[in-house]
Amino acid sequence: MPVQIAHYRTPPDGVRALGLAVTGAGTILGQGRPRPRRALTGYAGVMVTSGTGHLVLHDRPGRHRIGPGTFFWLPPGVRHTYGPSGGTWDEHWVLFEGPSTGGYESLGYLGGGVAAVEVADPAWVGAAMTRLVELTGRATSLPDHVALGAALHAVIPAVGPGRRLPPDRAPASPLGHQAIALLTADLERPVRIGEVARELSVSRDTLIAAVRAVTGDTPIDYLTRHRLDRAKVMLADTDLPVGAIARRVGYTGHAYFTRVFTQRAGMSPTAFREQAFREQAPPEDRPG
Incomplete structure (x- = not known):
């Protein structure tokens, strides 16, 4: 029983x-x-x-x-x-x-x-x-x-959804993780999805599907999130100008970076830096 x-x-x-x-x-x-x-x-x-x-x-x-x-x-x-x-x-x-x-x-x-x-x-x-x-x-x-x-x-x-098993089949290959490593290897370098697909010897559609299976996003959307995450770290932890941070995460234009950052984060890079400073600074060091 x-x-x-x-x-x-x-x-x-x-x-x-x-x-x-x-x-x-x-x-x-x-x-x-x-x-x-x-x-x-x-x-x-x-x-x-x-x-x-x-x-x-x-x-x-x-x-x-x-x-x-x-x-x-x-x-x-x-x-x-x-x-x-x-x-x-x-x-x-x-x-x-x-x-x-x-x-x-x-x-x-x-x-x-x-x-x-x-x-x-x-x-x-x-x-x-x-x-x-x-x-x-x-x-x-x-x-x-x-x-x-x-x-x-x-x-x-x-x-999951990682390592999902279709009926009577083995787990998927690590293609999605390989693609992510290539996409994020050098954030200052422009990324072309077709070039990454050719380097991995797969079609563009196969590459997109593999990245989506791991991240839930298309390669471009995932890369945008990753770049903005890196930018937030630099805004919070360094004194680099916003334009320099934009270049380090792959945006050649300060204005375009600010627009994308504001759309995704709900505030400008400068406002994010000010908020991060207020959260991290000891009470006696906080402005205002």
């Missing part, structure tokens, strides 16, 4: 508006019974820690192989079948809902990409899921439910 721990909760009013509300979590050791053609009203996540089996989402092609360290998401309303094959497996599961689910899916999480994910750090995710189950079992107050949502927010990026 399997050993089961299951906790179900109705979150207090207002918790859902924070983004994610956990409505249940549990652990099953020695699960031997498949879940056939079931559909849920909310989202679910399942982490398999031992044993092997399969997952089928009946509105999508393919049968996903599941093994230790595999995590899969079950979107609401999607009929699915999953379970161990020829034996048992151990699993942790969580049920949840909330407005953040749409944003995560649009970024490729929560089944917005491939459903079955080979977790990069299964020990960490397994421990985090165990913690989620424990927190759910103790959740009675508003702070408890807020902490539950925060814990789930930490699990989702740890699961």
Whole structure:
């Protein structure tokens, strides 16, 4: 007989508006019974820690192989079948809902990409899921439910979308990481996506898809974010003029750099530097 721990909760009013509300979590050791053609009203996540089996989402092609360290998401309303094959497996599961689910899916999480994910750090995710189950079992107050949502927010990026497993295929190559290294190797040098693609012997479309799989952005959008992140460090930690910082992160024009920075950061480079100075300086040294 399997050993089961299951906790179900109705979150207090207002918790859902924070983004994610956990409505249940549990652990099953020695699960031997498949879940056939079931559909849920909310989202679910399942982490398999031992044993092997399969997952089928009946509105999508393919049968996903599941093994230790595999995590899969079950979107609401999607009929699915999953379970161990020829034996048992151990699993942790969580049920949840909330407005953040749409944003995560649009970024490729929560089944917005491939459903079955080979977790990069299964020990960490397994421990985090165990913690989620424990927190759910103790959740009675508003702070408890807020902490539950925060814990789930930490699990989702740890699961993926990195190293996603298509049906019956091995993990993807590190092409995206190679492309990122080339894109950011010399920020002062103009970057041409076609040249990077040729250096990696892939098409431009393949390069863009590989970078998006790792960063969630196109190469140009990722590079812009990276350049602005470097500019923020120099604005906060050096006395370099804004024009010099612009050149060091790849912008030949001071005005264009200021426009891009202001659009992305919500303030000008000069205002950002002043804010960073006020945050870092001791009280007796702060102007005004």
